[in-house]
Amino acid sequence: MVGFPKDFLWGGAVAAHQLEGGWNKDGKGASIADVMTAGRHGVPRQITDGVVEGYNYPNHEAIDFYSRYKEDIKLFAEMGFKSFRTSIAWSRIFPNGDDDQPNEAGLQFYDDLFDELLKYDIEPVITLSHFEMPYHLVKKYGGFRNRKLIDFFVTYAETVMKRYKHKVKYWMTFNEINNQSDTTHDLHIFTNSGILFQEGENREETMYQAALYELIASAKVVKLGHEINPDFQIGCMMAYVPIYPYSCHPEDMMESVIAMRNRWFFSDIHARGEIPSYIKKYWERNGYDIEYTEADEAALKEGTVDYIGFSYYMSGVVSSRKIEGSRSGEFKHLVRNPHVQASEWGWQIDPVGLRYTLSVVYERYQKPLFIVENGFGARDVIEADGSIQDDYRIQYLKQHIVEMEKAINIDGVELLGYTPWGCIDIVSFGTGEMEKRYGFIYVDKDNNGHGSLERKRKKSFEWYKQVIATNGKEL
Numbered sequence: 112m113v114g115f116p117k118d119f120l121w122g123g124a125v126a127a128h129q130l131e132g133g134w135n136k137d138g139k140g141a142s143i144a145d146v147m148t149a150g151r152h153g154v155p156r157q158i159t160d161g162v163v164e165g166y167n168y169p170n171h172e173a174i175d176f177y178s179r180y181k182e183d184i185k186l187f188a189e190m191g192f193k194s195f196r197t198s199i200a201w202s203r204i205f206p207n208g209d210d211d212q213p214n215e216a217g218l219q220f221y222d223d224l225f226d227e228l229l230k231y232d233i234e235p236v237i238t239l240s241h242f243e244m245p246y247h248l249v250k251k252y253g254g255f256r257n258r259k260l261i262d263f264f265v266t267y268a269e270t271v272m273k274r275y276k277h278k279v280k281y282w283m284t285f286n287e288i289n290n291q292s293d294t295t296h297d298l299h300i301f302t303n304s305g306i307l308f309q310e311g312e313n314r315e316e317t318m319y320q321a322a323l324y325e326l327i328a329s330a331k332v333v334k335l336g337h338e339i340n341p342d343f344q345i346g347c348m349m350a351y352v353p354i355y356p357y358s359c360h361p362e363d364m365m366e367s368v369i370a371m372r373n374r375w376f377f378s379d380i381h382a383r384g385e386i387p388s389y390i391k392k393y394w395e396r397n398g399y400d401i402e403y404t405e406a407d408e409a410a411l412k413e414g415t416v417d418y419i420g421f422s423y424y425m426s427g428v429v430s431s432r433k434i435e436g437s438r439s440g441e442f443k444h445l446v447r448n449p450h451v452q453a454s455e456w457g458w459q460i461d462p463v464g465l466r467y468t469l470s471v472v473y474e475r476y477q478k479p480l481f482i483v484e485n486g487f488g489a490r491d492v493i494e495a496d497g498s499i500q501d502d503y504r505i506q507y508l509k510q511h512i513v514e515m516e517k518a519i520n521i522d523g524v525e526l527l528g529y530t531p532w533g534c535i536d537i538v539s540f541g542t543g544e545m546e547k548r549y550g551f552i553y554v555d556k557d558n559n560g561h562g563s564l565e566r567k568r569k570k571s572f573e574w575y576k577q578v579i580a581t582n583g584k585e586l
């Protein structure tokens with residue numbers, strides 16, 4: 112193994128709503144995440160109409176990072192983190208999203224948080240919106256179905272980029288912006304764009320309009336960020352799931368190309384600065400009336416990203432024909448890949464797919480890449496001696512790091528860093544539960560919200576510390 116670049120940004124990733132807690136402390140307003148219930152045993156999370164008194168929302172307390180961040184950052188520093196990805200909770204800064212002035216207490220919290228990271232030479236890597244739009248923007252404006260959201264997002268981004276321009280260099284705009292392309296999944300359009308579908312409306316047309324407004328907002332923020340500090344590195348953030356063809360049948364190959372294109376058109380716009388012809392054709396063919404102006408197109412062109420950030424967890428398989436056991440939905444016919452294992456949640460474990468994704472995406476955009484999420488969610492068990500032997504997580508991460516190294520040294524990919532997801536146990540996005548754990552650090556809290564919140568190092572803590580100390584040479 113040749114190894115990693117000397118300044119490779121090894122670290123970990125989280126999101127404000129999944130770990131901070133303090134959901135309404137010091138002036139913070141309710142966000143989208145604060146009105147979502149916990150899922151249970153495969154039942155999807157429900158979206159409540161505002162905060163229902165007495166309901167035990169999983170994200171309200173989370174793991175109380177809001178008051179324990181110094182203790183947690185000390186643990187990240189012990190592992191040797193070079194970077195730490197988290198998000199700024201938009202509604203901590205603008206409680207309603209359309210407030211005339213920002214909330215100073217919210218701004219001060221992130222000043223203190225970034226100072227604590229910089230004390231240990233840990234580079235903050237900041238997501239501007241990680242499914243955390245102020246809930247008021249949903250109720251009053253209808254989320255990103257309303258063009259006004261562009262200005263609200265730009266004002267929020269400008270406020271924090273100016274405030275932290277000497278503390279934060281790496282930014283990204285919308286977390287997994289492409290996850291909303293699956294319009295069969297209410298949660299993703301709600302968390303990404305603040306949209307609650309209305310009876311009888313064309314869900315896909317609404318999604319494309321909202322997504323385009325988000326992409327315009329993102330481009331405006333990239334341009335503005337470079338004016339605030341030319342050293343800023345501002346990226347997009349995609350959920351990349353490579354979709355393989357079920358067979359070498361030409362129609363299966365074409366189906367896999369279409370499936371990936373439909374979800375990756377967001378990064379096409381982020382990286383190239385224009386609406387791709389295949390999407391315009393698709394809108395035309397379906398009679399979608401998507402509103403945008405020449406000024407919007409100019410904004411897209413002027414606001415292309417500096418790097419492509421993305422999450423990688425799994426790969427998928429698609430068939431152009433319905434076959435035994437296939438599942439239809441966002442893509443024509445999804446099929447289980449017989450060559451790979453799957454997690455308890457059905458996520459197909461495919462380390463080689465990460466190398467494939469790195470190569471394909473780098474060739475497509477020729478921009479630096481940043482893996483800002485990767486990890487293995489599991490029900491960790493505390494042994495009789497108090498230890499947590501998460502060898503399965505070490506195995507998963509090791510296999511993916513091996514493929515990353517090949518992408519860099521064989522395929523010539525420029526990779527900025529690697530921040531495994533949930534570096535400390537946090538609330539799962541999909542389930543709203545604690546027991547789908549990703550962390551190097553265990554947190555004593557169960558699905559019912561019971562526990563001391565005590566932190567414990569898992570076996571993977573020492574393993575990852577060694578990986579970082581040897582810059583990826585010792586896995």
Ligand code: BGP
Nearest residue numbers: 126287488538539540541542547
């Ligand atoms: C991604 C989100 C993260 C994180 C991750 C793991 O979609 O960007 O917020 O939650 O998924 O998902 P889960 O927590 O459902 O296992």
